[in-house]
Amino acid sequence: MLSIKNLHASVEGKEILKGINLEIKAGEVHAIMGPNGSGKSTLAQVLAGNDAFEVTSGSVTMHGEDLLEKATEERARDGVFLAFQYPVEIPGVSNLQFMRTSVNAMRHHRGESEMNAAEFMKLAREISKQVDLDPAFLKRGVNEGFSGGEKKRNEIMQALMLQPKLAILDETDSGLDIDALKVVSDGVNALRAEDRAILMVTHYQRLLDHIVPDFVHVLAEGKIVKSGGRELALELEERGYAWLGIKDDETAASSALSNSAN
Amino acid sequence: MTTANKEVNELIKREYEHGFVTDIEVDTFEPGLNEDVITRLSEIKKEPQFMLEWRLKAYRRWLEMEEPDWAHLGYERVDYNSISYYSAPKRKEDMPQSLDDVDPELLKTYEKLGIPLHEHAKLAGVAVDAVFDSVSVATTFKEPLAKAGVIFCSISEAVRDYPELVQKYLGTVVPHTDNFFAGLNAAVFSDGTFVYVPKGVRCPMELSTYFRINAANTGQFERTLIIADEGSYVSYLEGCTAPMRDENQLHAAVVELIALDDAEIKYSTVQNWYPGDENGKGGIYNFVTKRAACIGKNSKVSWTQVETGSAITWKYPSCILRGEGSVGEFYSVALTHNYQQADTGTKMIHLGKNTTSTIISKGISAGKSSNVYRGLVKFGPRADGARNFTECDSLLIGDQCGAHTFPYIESLNKSAIVEHEATTSKVSDEQMFLCRQRGIDMERAVSMIVNGFCKDVFKELPMEFAVEAGKLLEVSLEGSVG
Incomplete structure (x- = not known):
């Protein structure tokens, strides 16, 4: 479904991705792990089409179509979804209005009629419960005054509303306490489907206890240095990135943190 | 500039929707300004003698005044002898007529502007006074309003039919000596609207005036x-x-509001004068003095304005809070783009005890435009317990525009309380990316973000106008796409 070949990308002239190769099939869940600065988030941003990053070479195709030549919104309408690590606020625009505009833009693209306010409200209420958000939050401004956990749950809620083909989750577990992590993970697991792929970017192994991946890839200095199954993540937790010859000051701290969280 | 911002700037190149010219026979004065011109104007309007004298007095004083240059504006000075001070569609008689007598071209013009004047198509619940260049061409719903005791007519009619009311109040809030443009207006004012709501009457419908410059x-x-x-x-x-014309045109208005004991006036403006083209050529100079006197106890005046048009806007709708417990409010959205300049804000003059005022100003700048908030909050020595709250927010689209805030506070009373908040933000690349990542195109995204920014002001507008204002912003931000 998604095929990334020799992808190079840079930001402000500095090369971050230095030849990524990755094949993802529908129904699969892939986890990208790696120390800070390895290029994990850049990969997520490049796939979603953030203009701040420049693709210098390589190709990405989705369902056989060139993804890189499409604008951000076209990719989104084709089913690429990015759950942001740090979702921005849009003051004065209610969550409800924002999501309805989004859902209807997708429906319009598929040639479907727009959802009216009542239909949409019903759906939004159901899904907000699924991620344990009070329906009252629908009336608040997009991410305005949300706690870190609420922002993350809001991102997962949007994924559930939009039912994407490829869901990219950028550090969706960061800043979550164990209860919120459970809620978010349940939401992501509810997204698992035969016609959908999930790409999770994470620094910590603990998320993978809740969302069990089919494949784990280790990213270091802009390249995938090792791929394996679920067990690779466990091994990383035990032995740290240094085992793979990767420098990571935070590894010790992070495994300690995920251990205590467990 | 980032790519996203560049694209946003492309998007806000808008088309002006109302730029057509009505081809109609007119009576127009030769350009030039002198006492003869003023006398002729007064004669055409069949004004009583007091009005002519009032005009001439204002004119003589105006000759001694100097055009102000303190505003944060740059423009070519107007040559006051090169413009005409009267232009009106030809009609059989000068007196107000029924709609059947109004030139069909004029009716078509207003229909095109979305303001149907025909009896069968009139705006539900909104009475309209239609002012075309220098004259009022029609006023709707006059009779049902008269039944409620409300006088709603053109100011020219009021001068003839209600001279005692006009003489009592005209110029009491904005005297002809107030400023250069108010002086000019007093000398040559052509038409506008007069409203009188009698004691204890709640006006049964919204009143409105639609101003159209054509000539x-x-x-x-x-x-x-x-x-x-x-x-x-x-x-x-x-x-x-x-x-749309290549030459700049002058709109120098004076609006006076008077609220007696326990009276309330809500005044809303949607200003969409031609802003000039994308190179800054043409457009209206909108030099306006708007002021309210809250004379009575517990009286209230609320100004709400949505300013999207004009090459230059120079406007400070203000409140003189004289009556004890009187309330002044100012809610403003000013959008500038291309080379537009706006210097706008308000003055809240607290004279009476326990007077309160609220100022919410939202300035949006795009393109190479300049957007200034200028406000004065003043507390007189007797304004015990007076309070003001001010919030000025600026939103920048792109990085070639400017936003400035000049808040002035003068307090002669120690018990007065003033709160001031100000923010400047940008439509950020991150916000745009979030919207687009959710499948929302750029045009829609900008308009959604801007509308969100203006929400606190839009909610103050009457329902029909809130919708119109939202759409107007959308049009104003609309570009070549879609």
């Missing part, structure tokens, strides 16, 4: 006077458009 090389000098007697309430709306 070239003319100035429009609107004069509006609204009096709300004790315990009355009125909501008044004003809309404005003009054709």
